[in-house]
Amino acid sequence: MSAGLAKCFFTFFRVTNKAEKALNYNTKSLEVIAFDRLVGLDSLWKILLESQNEKAIEESRELLVDLY
Numbered sequence: 001m002s003a004g005l006a007k008c009f010f011t012f013f014r015v016t017n018k019a020e021k022a023l024n025y026n027t028k029s030l031e032v033i034a035f036d037r038l039v040g041l042d043s044l045w046k047i048l049l050e051s052q053n054e055k056a057i058e059e060s061r062e063l064l065v066d067l068y
Helices: 003-019 041-050 054-067
Strands: 023-025 030-032
Touching: 003 023, 003 041, 003 054, 030 054, 041 054
Parallel strands: none
Antiparallel strands: 023 030
């Protein structure tokens, strides 16, 4: 997965989960409201574990740390 495609997924992840009221975020913080309702969490882990692209791995790791 390219870094650009990963970045697109991360944006989709945030917007979708905010719409589902599972996540709240702004430019400085990220707050999980309902962890059990997060959409795409499995895909985020898959990017981290299976990607060959270092930038995609790094960004997915950072997002997962913020979520947990």
